[in-house]
Structure formats: structure tokens, C-alpha cells
Amino acid sequence: MFCLLEFRGASASSFPAVSGAFYFFGGIAMNVAGIWEFILGNTFPGTIFFIFGCHWAQTGYVYDPANNVAGSFTAGGLPGALNKSYNSGSAMYDVTCK
Secondary structure (H helix, E strand, O other): OOOHHHHHHOOOHHHHHHHHHHHHHHHHHHHHHHHHHHHHHHHHHHHHHHHHHHHHHHHHHHOOOOOOOOOHHHHHHHHHHOHHHHHHOOOOOOOHHO
């Protein structure tokens, strides 16, 4: 949120600095917790951990500069995350998945 709100000098270009946390804490750790909960017989918390773990792993993948997801959107003269197509796709994912 601080990157999107440009709080204290952060900007949308600051997302690569936190993509590792999205992968590790969000993706790997929550999926491992989902496996542990499923083994213990707690299927509902396990399912929730899996869903949120996959969501955060996807978010880390999108903001990882090595994958260049935003860079593939260049239509209309605006590059990357400034492009209307990229932002409408991101917004649609956020609206439908949250």
C-alpha cells in the first residue's frame, strides 16, 4: 500500500524490492502452512492458506522485474504499468479474486 500511495518517497517502481517477501512469506510459507493444516485434518484453514499462498505467489511473479509482465504491455504509446490495458487487467484480477 505504501508503494501505491507513494508514501515517504516510495512509488510503483518500488515493488521489486518487496517481491521476494511476496514469494517467500506469501507464497511458500502460506502453502507450507496449508499442507500442515491439511495433514492435521483442518481442511478449511488449509484451503484458505493455499488460496492466499497462491495469490501472493502470483503477486510476486507479476511484480518481479525478471518476468517483465508489465513491460509486455506497450500498446497506445504508454509503457508498462502506465498502460490502460495493464491496469485494467490488474484491477479485474483484484476485483474478482479478493
